[in-house]
Amino acid sequence: MVIWLCQSGLLPEGLDGTMHLSAPSYNYPLLQTCYNGQRQKLENLSGGKWDSDCLMIDGIVSHLGDEVAKLWEREEGGTGKYPPPSLHALLDLYLLESIEETYKHAITIYLLLDIFHCWPNKIENVVKSFATTFALPQGLVKLIQGFWLLDRYDYEVSMLLFSWRYITMQGCPL
Template sequence: MDDEYLDAFEALIGDDEIPYSRDLNNRITMQRNKLDGYLFFDLWSSDVAGVADMSSLYPPQSLDMLRDLYIQVITAESDVLKQRCILYYLKKDFSEEAADEFCESTAFPATQKKLVDGIYALDRFDFETAMRNLTAPGVRLQFTEKMLLTLLQYSDNGPRYVRMLVFTSRPKLDSKNCKKLYLEALSRISVSSALEFVRTTTPIEDRAEYLQSMIGFCLSTGKPSSAYDIANLPLLDYEEAMILDYLMSKPDASAKNILLVRELHRGQAGAAREATGPMKNQISFGTKRTTQWAEMARKLKTNPAQIL
């Protein structure tokens, strides 16, 4: 190894204690496993700095491995700023103070700092910090689909964070799965917003698929208001037909529940009363899965029109 590299590495580490204990390394590895085998740092290092095997280099198991990782970064075919982004991420493992000193000594740009801080926090499921940084002005997002999926899967505020991220940063939702993740977030927050998204951003040939997904996402929230929200959707005739065809083709209880709500919405109280017959026992259980329908069922026993 060239003396120049050794001196630069020693200068980077300084007097800081190497943080990569067995406990820290296990926690990083566990996070990688939760993220389907790749941290955001792994993907970002490959895309930004050309370090393609970061998942095998990080976290380092020893000082020698940390030195090898450093050499991989500074000899990669990328500019100095991109290399410093990777090194700043690593310095954050030492301490926030060490990372801040690195920024000051290298005149690290504020926007890049926000981006790295956001990725670092996202890899550790510190979602509030991640969102504060990733939605900052000038920060350009990558791996949008993985970000949306991670927020929905692991954050209690996932739907709200997803909407905030898309609204603020305007990333391209350029895959069907990416659109469906955003649709899921909207459906859990506001079914009317979800419907508007389907109408304005999805091709007509895929419209039925997205509408069906929207109904499924609304049901999955478990909110008591779900039935009322769906009942009051201002559907166009072709949208109504798409949704009813889908529900009538499904044998499960959730589909029957929605059919009931739509009959009430259309003023078909007799048909709704008839539809509740086979659902009586299921609704009366009041389980977590069916509580959103319990109040509706009680009202229906006395006056079906009350639900409208």
């Protein structure tokens, strides 16, 4: 995983502490603000009637248990919720033996979508490279992309991805 992140240009995370605007980088404060805002919107919509942590990624992370939350709280600025406070914290997830690798990869795909969403010409290549390197089924990739789009209120495209996943799982040609 470390080698793949290095080859994709995400590691090392700014050797001199400066951000290079020409290359994607992991901006935890920006992502944290974005997800806190989305959670706040859901809280306002729910009027306190349901758990406001009902983003798709929150469901995936909570399914993994307290171990992940504790891992991500450990690092400075970490809240125990998605996003992880650093790429190092994401890599620490891979050291947890109690979590299936599929879930680790799902969270990584989701994070890659977040990191590369500002570089639409790169996002497909990066996700495809990740899926190919780790031999992930295309259905898993489409599912996570659909979840990511749902969390951004892009219902139409997410439903298309879910339909594609359903059709391919049923063995029907497109």
